[in-house]
Amino acid sequence: MNRPLFTLLAAGLSLIPVLAVAETLPLPLTGPAYVAANEAYSAYERKDYDLAIAKAREALRQRADVTRLNTLIALAERDKQLRDQPRTAASGRAAAAAPGFVAANRGFKAYDREQFGLAAQSARTAIAQAPRRREYRLLLIDALQRQQQLEAADQAVTDALGTFANDNTLLLRRQAIRRQLAVPPAVQGYRALEQGNAVLAVTQARKAVAWAPEVAANQQLLISALLAAKDYPGAEQAASAALARDERKAAPWILRSYARDRQGKAQAAQTDVNRALALKGLSASEVRDIQLFAADAALARGEPQQALNQLQALGNDADDAIASRRATARAALRQKSKGLDSVVQAPPPALDCQESPFGLTCAIWPGTVRDAGTAPASQAYAALARKDPAAASALANQAVARAPQNPAYRRLLVSALTEQNRLPQAIAAASEGLQAHGDDARLLVMRGRLRQQVADEDGARDDFSRALALGSLPAYEEAGLYAAIGQRRTARERLQEARSNGELASASDLQLAYISVQAGDDESAHAAFRKADASHRLPPAAAQDAAYNAMRVHEDDEAVAYFERVIDGQKTAESPMSKQQLFDTRRAVGDISRTWGLTSTTSYRGNSSSGLSAAPNSTSSGSESNDLLQNSTELSWRPLGYRNARFVELYGRVTDTLWSKNSDSDTGADALQGALGVRIKPFSSVNIMAAFERTFPLGSSNVDGDWLVRLGYGSSIGTDLRVDVPSWWTSQLYAEVGHYINDSRDYFNSEWQVGRSYAIGGTGSRWVAFPHVVAAIDYDSKMKSNNSGGFESGDAGGIGVGNNVRYWFREDAYNAPRSYVDFSLQYRARIFGEERAKGVFARLTYSY
Structure with missing residues (x-):
């Protein structure tokens, strides 16, 4: 959903992300x-x-x-x-x-x-x-x-x-504006640094720092530019200024250490390295890089033995960077034993930044930024940019093989495999990277997201928890992880912290929306989507995300408007939806916009309930046969709208026995009953519904009125129409328990159908047949005693086979079919309880 943002962060080479959210401006009234x-x-x-x-x-x-x-x-x-x-x-x-x-x-x-x-x-x-x-x-x-x-x-x-x-709103507004002003000179300064123009780099970096000194990337750029210009006192001063603002990042300590080393301040330089190593939340790869810095510094001071001591803690000659430094240190030590100069030239820590709409996202690397994997990695990034993930995967594999010590190439490989939708291979690549580099927060997050996609929720939670424990991620990213592991309150707190500390000051409205969605802050996401759409009309994919977000904040009309734009946009979209995706979008429009409903069910034998739309006739007695024909017609209204599938419905129902095999049973006007009630669906993702209603006689019926409390549960797979395949597996389970208060009567009924649905006439047909097996259980406490004073069990269970034929209709360009007529015919054999569990059962349903 928010792939542009999080792919960038996953693939980027950042130790210190520099995100900032643009100030939230009021939307124009519309x-x-x-x-x-x-x-x-x-x-x-x-x-x-x-x-x-x-x-x-x-x-x-x-x-x-x-x-x-x-x-x-x-x-x-x-x-x-x-x-x-x-x-x-x-x-x-x-x-x-x-x-x-x-x-x-x-x-x-x-x-x-x-x-x-x-x-x-x-x-x-x-x-x-x-x-x-x-x-x-x-x-x-x-x-x-x-x-x-x-x-x-x-x-x-x-x-x-x-x-x-000292007006807080004005102060925050100024900070956000100045962060935006800092982006162009920062980008220009980095490009100048890449081109070897240290003077211009320093000039532009100073401008960026002047506008937004609290942004870590601006500080890093200035220090690196001063080092490139060999202004070591200036670089030390700039690094000290950065540390005065935030001493929790490793980069300023390392950069200042190098600047001090160049000035002969060896003890102070070593102290800075030690302070960097003592920081909390460092990943194994970050510890490795700091120790490589220390080894480089020792070699530059002519202390090869100290360099070897630093490298000893790493102990991995399979790592090219470690092996090459160890060889250099040993050679220098041999030279020194002969009385020869053993000083090795060490380049400054290299700054590597990724340009993005946020500004710069930067990292520093030991020594030169180039290693054996740099060339294929650069080509891989370019391949991803031109949407060629297959080429990117091959090139990323080359980069990993040539420089296995570089964790950035592992992340690049995982991103390329993910873009190809090769999820198992991407998970394996992330696991190999974690094995090689230890706990790396970004690799853990990437693997966790992948595990979510393959329904490994436990594995994802473990990865996210481990990443959070490292404490090295920016607050806005931690917010998304806390939301993913169910700690939504903490997620919102971290997101607010990200806003307060300026991490989000340069993000666009659309990026803000996706960050808020990840953190579970739907209200903020909704406001950001609206702002983004007001500034630049959202493309179809983003409009669909905005629609689902509007659903979650109960803005039904807005959700429908977004969905309709998505549907209209398919005519000119570069990557149009599949037929089924488009159908599902039209189905969402129909579900959200529905306020009234009419259902009429005529059933022969058995109960006719489905979705709390009917209940056992309160006139039936324990001695009666269930060989009867009943109709239940209901009109419902959602006064508060869809509310993300957590709706309230008011309904009225008329129930009648049209025919009965038992000549003593009431039929027609003598059996006519009504009901008025309210039902509530309290959960969006769980199909549980509770209802409370008043039943009363109609016509010439002399049955007493009663109060009825009901609770129902439903679960289904494949019950909606499919337009992409000619057949599909289908299962539907419904269970309901109810209690008549005045009559002290309890009942339970359930039915489970499993089979395969077939589009009659081929893919896309609105006629569907559903042959299935069925299991049904019901219980009625009123059936425990019969008119002769005998005793019956009150329960009945049967299994059998059946077939449904359904015709879907009432659709348009924006709405999937909203109505259907369904005829079901079953035969069941009794497996326990009373005889009413066996025989032929038929049901005709009209749903508008």
Whole structure:
């Protein structure tokens, strides 16, 4: 769902991700909320304050995020009071003029029409007239940001802080804007560093740090650029500044250690290495890299024995980087024993960054960034970018074979295999990487996500827990992992921490939406999807994700609108859905938009219930045969909508016995009964339903009314129509227990059908046959005693075979078939209990 973001993070070479979320700007008003708000402003201008207040509150009800409407309400209430209290009108006349309001009103309307230039111009006018109106300042800032006039927006924030000192909202807004401003110079600085232009790299890096000094990648870039320029004192100073902000990252310690070493500060340099090694949450590969740094530094100081001591802890000559350094140290030691110079030139730690919409995601590597696997790895990244995962897999395998010590190549291989949908091989590659490098947080996360896809939930939870225990992932990523292991409260806390500490300051609205989905924060995801769609219309895949998110926050109309756009977009989509995926999307539209339902079931023998739509006839007695024909017709209504399959239904039902073999039984008008009730489906993913209803006589029936409590459970596979195959396996289980309160009567009935469905006429037909085997059990406490005073068991169970024929209809371009007619015929043999368990059973159902 959020593949662009998480594939980048998985494949990237990052020890220190630098993500930041763009400031959440108010969405322009649209639809009914816009109409109500516009009417509110117009009413205020006409001095119709009561209408202005009512319309503003209605707009707020639909769009609670548009807090500026509270200002309008306050002004309208104040001016209404001034109008209705003549004694204070004279003194309040000046206040009633509301300086700046007319211009601000024009600006807010322009913003809602996405005329951001006019909004900014109007906001400036309003501020000039009323400089202490904070909402006018925010309107100007928002309008400038919408136009990407970031430096002007930053100046507007600075001006506002001159009036509203230490205002937290303004301070956070300034931080977010400056993080955005830092991205272009950071990218330009890194490109200059790659091209060997150290002077330009330093200049651009200083600009990036000036805008956003708290962003770790900007600090790393500046230190690396200063090292490349051989300005070691400057690099040490820059590293110290980075550590003053955050000393929990290894990179600044290592970079400062190198800068100090170049200045002859050997003891201070070693202290920095030791501090880096003492950090909590380091992976085995990070510990390895730090020890390689230490070995390089010792070799550069002419201390080969110390280098060997550092390498001794690693103890793996199969690792090319370790073996080559060990050989160099031994050769230098032999030279030193002969009185010859043993100093080895060591390059500075290499900075490797990935450019992304977030800015830079950077890592430092021991020595030069190039190793034996660099060339094929670079080609593999390019192959992934051009959507050629097969070539990327082959090249990544080459990179791993040439440089097995580099964990980044393992992640690259896993990403390439995942893109090919070779999930078992990708899991195996991740496991090999973890075996080679120890617990690596990113490899653990990648393997956990893969295990989720193959339904290995226990394995996924284990991987995510191990990754979290390392403590080396950014807060926003930890939020997604906590959500995946069921700790949703902690997930939301970590996501809020990510927002507060600036990890998300440069993420786009769409990326924010996916991050929030991963963390289980559906409300934030919903707001981010809406913002992203307002800025740039979402493509079909993202619109579908937004639709499911809207479902989860109970915005049914919005979910339907997104789904319809997805369906419309299939005509021009580069990668259109399969026929079944498109059908499932249309099915979702039908399910969400349904508010009314009508079901009529006519059954011969046995119970006719399905989904709490009927109950045993309260007129039946223990002595009666079940050779009868009954009808149950029900009308239902969902007053609160679909609510992500956690709906409430009000229903009314009429039940009648049309014919009975027992001549003493009531039929027709004498057996007519009604019921009114409410049922609740409390869980989205579990088909449990509870109902409470009142039954009462209709027609000439003399049966007493009663209260009925019911609980039902259903589980099904393959009961919906398929349009991609001619046949498919189908299973459906239904069980219900109920209690008549006045009659002190209990009942239970269940039915389980298993078979294979066949599209009559071939794939895509709306006619379906379902031959199946059936098992049914029912119990009725009223059947324990008969009219002769005898005793019966009250239960009955049977097994048999049957066939259903169903015709689906009532569909359109956006809705899958919403209605069907179904005829079922079964024969069952009794396996225990009473004789009513055997014989022929038939049922005709019409569902609208």
